[in-house]
Amino acid sequence: MARPAFPDLASGMPVPLLDLRAQHARIRDAVLAAMMPVVDDQTFILGEPVRALEADVAALSRTKFAIGCANGTDALLLALRAVDVGRDDEVVTTPFTFFATAGTIHNVGARARFVDIDPKTFNIRPDLVAAAVSPRTKAIVPVDLFGQLAPIEEIRRLVPSLPIIEDAAQSIGARRKIAGEWRMAGEVATVGTFSFFPSKNLGGYGDGGMMVTQDAAIAERLFKLRTHGSVKTYFHEEVGYNSRLDTLQAAVLRAKLAFLGEWSAKRRENAAYYTAAFADLGDLTTPFVDPANESIFNQYTVRVPRRDALKEHLATRGIGHSVYYPLPLHLQQCFAYLGYKRGECPESERAADEVLSLPVYPELTRAQLDEVVAAVRSFFGR
Numbered sequence: 422m423a424r425p426a427f428p429d430l431a432s433g434m435p436v437p438l439l440d441l442r443a444q445h446a447r448i449r450d451a452v453l454a455a456m457m458p459v460v461d462d463q464t465f466i467l468g469e470p471v472r473a474l475e476a477d478v479a480a481l482s483r484t485k486f487a488i489g490c491a492n493g494t495d496a497l498l499l500a501l502r503a504v505d506v507g508r509d510d511e512v513v514t515t516p517f518t519f520f521a522t523a524g525t526i527h528n529v530g531a532r533a534r535f536v537d538i539d540p541k542t543f544n545i546r547p548d549l550v551a552a553a554v555s556p557r558t559k560a561i562v563p564v565d566l567f568g569q570l571a572p573i574e575e576i577r578r579l580v581p582s583l584p585i586i587e588d589a590a591q592s593i594g595a596r597r598k599i600a601g602e603w604r605m606a607g608e609v610a611t612v613g614t615f616s617f618f619p620s621k622n623l624g625g626y627g628d629g630g631m632m633v634t635q636d637a638a639i640a641e642r643l644f645k646l647r648t649h650g651s652v653k654t655y656f657h658e659e660v661g662y663n664s665r666l667d668t669l670q671a672a673v674l675r676a677k678l679a680f681l682g683e684w685s686a687k688r689r690e691n692a693a694y695y696t697a698a699f700a701d702l703g704d705l706t707t708p709f710v711d712p713a714n715e716s717i718f719n720q721y722t723v724r725v726p727r728r729d730a731l732k733e734h735l736a737t738r739g740i741g742h743s744v745y746y747p748l749p750l751h752l753q754q755c756f757a758y759l760g761y762k763r764g765e766c767p768e769s770e771r772a773a774d775e776v777l778s779l780p781v782y783p784e785l786t787r788a789q790l791d792e793v794v795a796a797v798r799s800f801f802g803r
């Protein structure tokens with residue numbers, strides 16, 4: 422039986438795309454020390470570390486509430502339910518994202534309405550969002566792609582009446598200057614959602630997710646939805662899910678959260694190093710960070726017209742790389758029923774053909790950075 426494979430994130434290649442073993446070597450003692458009390462207490466479901474992590478993430482995101490759940494996909498699913506998106510509703514979103522952004526829209530019975538991206542930031546275009554809103558639209562799901570926030574405030578300004586679910590799975594701790602003030606990922610949305618998938622900037626030892634909101638009623642609904650729609654055990658006000666964050670994951674994530682700021686700074690430093698080293702490569706476009714944003718560089722994603730040739734070139738030199746994402750969601754087979762055709766989101770389609778993500782993880786050594794630089798430059802004959 423064919424099973425989908427995840428890229429080997431800790432292989433022995435000279436420069437892997439991500440090296441979780443290098444990270445682990447440094448944080449091992451702190452993480453194991455945080456895990457052992459959970460093992461000793463046997464409080465595996467919704468134990469104290471879950472509440473503590475929720476408080477920590479709410480503080481980081483400057484939100485009143487944070488609600489842990491099983492993964493970043495469920496965080497979107499529960500958020501859609503919490504703002505009453507259901508059968509035959511429409512939800513406006515971007516096609517240039519990980520599948521879960523639109524898969525969850527389908528799974529609550531709604532229809533995804535895809536609108537194109539800004540080719541520089543890869544994030545959704547607010548003017549196209551506004552133009553796509555119809556009387557059936559129930560929510561907007563912008564994605565903070567690759568570590569920088571989408572222009573949430575502009576979407577809210579153009580469409581003030583609709584809830585915004587900010588898919589910040591790749592951008593926990595990123596921020597954006599809005600009206601002169603720094604705002605955190607998740608802070609200004611109706612609901613912000615995070616993923617703790619191991620390869621995200623803050624990754625657990627398995628799956629995990631979280632939702633943040635400023636709205637008490639929505640928070641209450643999210644708490645309820647993650648435990649089968651019940652507040653009082655065995656009494657169900659609505660049909661929810663089993664989507665809890667494991668106590669062990671919360672303990673791991675709390676220990677790792679202490680390093681997040683430092684890791685994000687190192688990622689920015691690595692990104693700046695590449696961008697300077699690639700400055701003279703005319704056929705390569707380095708990542709553009711909106712001047713209002715501070716990115717956490719979940720990915721360092723370049724654009725190259727001869728992308729597949731560069732991929733081959735890097736593969737033969739043992740340089741990790743990946744294409745996020747090779748096929749925009751409006752062209753996925755499973756969404757054929759929505760009726761989209763090639764050409765309807767041209768910038769997303771062009772991005773899918775041209776993007777390539779390079780290793781940018783915090784533990785990269787100078788020698789590894791230089792190896793990536795040399796390999797990329799040699800492709801262009803430099």
Ligand SMILES: *Cc1c(COP(=O)(O)O)cnc(C)c1O
Binds near residue numbers: 492522588
């Ligand atoms: C990773 C990711 C998700 C899903 O998170 P999981 O924890 O893997 O379920 C959703 N949206 C985006 C943009 C992601 O990158």
